[in-house]
Amino acid sequence: MIAPILFAAFAGILVVSSLLVILHRNPVASALFLVAAFCALAGIYLTLHAEFLGMVQIIVYAGAIMVLFLFVIMYMNLKHDIETGVQIAVRRGLGWIAGGVMTAEAVLLVSRNWSVGPTALPEAIAASGNTQAVGQVLYSRYLFPFEITSMVLLVAMVGAILISKSPREMKSQPVAPPKPVAVPMATVIAPAPIAPATVPVTHAPEASA
């Protein structure tokens, strides 16, 4: 059977990438290795005949949650160790080689008219996984918990917006009218100063006094 081989391959990817998540120093690299781990886990779900969960794993975890992680990491602009020139050169070379290999594979596949999976459509529908079974159970036996999860998501959404709002914005809810700025006439009719930035500062105490 091919399923144990696939399981072992995905398990290897999962083990390596999950170790790299916690061992890598750069949080961005950790997040990308976590994406790899989630994709490998989706493959493991497929070998365990949980096709719906495999797709949801890709969409929700590798898509939505990791985008949120990366957004926050980029937003914070964390300092990480600066790479040296040799590493960048080696990495760029490897990237070009990998890209060339991938392009050659794609050209080879297209030129040989390759297609994935069984081409017969009825068989594909019959083996299309367990989405229908999951949906039937979810909307009958677990209908109430399913509705509660929408409540959980709503509360989390409101909470996230409320927490991440900065204190300055929260305080300025009742909009106070701006204080009328008293422009001292001395600054208006003052002779052209040499350093314009310092003039209002020097003239303001005189005007108030």
Add this chain to the structure above:
Amino acid sequence: MIPLAWPLLLSAFLFTVGVIGVLVRRNAIVIFMSVELMLNAANLAFVAFARQMNSIDGQVFVFFVMTVAAAEVAVGLAIIVNLFRLRESVMVDEANLLKG
């Protein structure tokens, strides 16, 4: 047919990695990623047992766990952003105002 022990061992390994990450790392975001690893280890065990028992309920539970994980990540990252605004850092050992 994949024996039950394989995904369970993998789940145990993944959970251990998550625990080590939470204990070892200081960056709050990486700690969050380790928590996600632990949740996924639990999901893997759910799926493995659902396969073994030939039942669909385990997969439905994984669905719920994913929903709660999404909510947790949204709120937790908002808290981390707030912490970063206060401290200019997300290292958990620098947020020690309540330390006795």
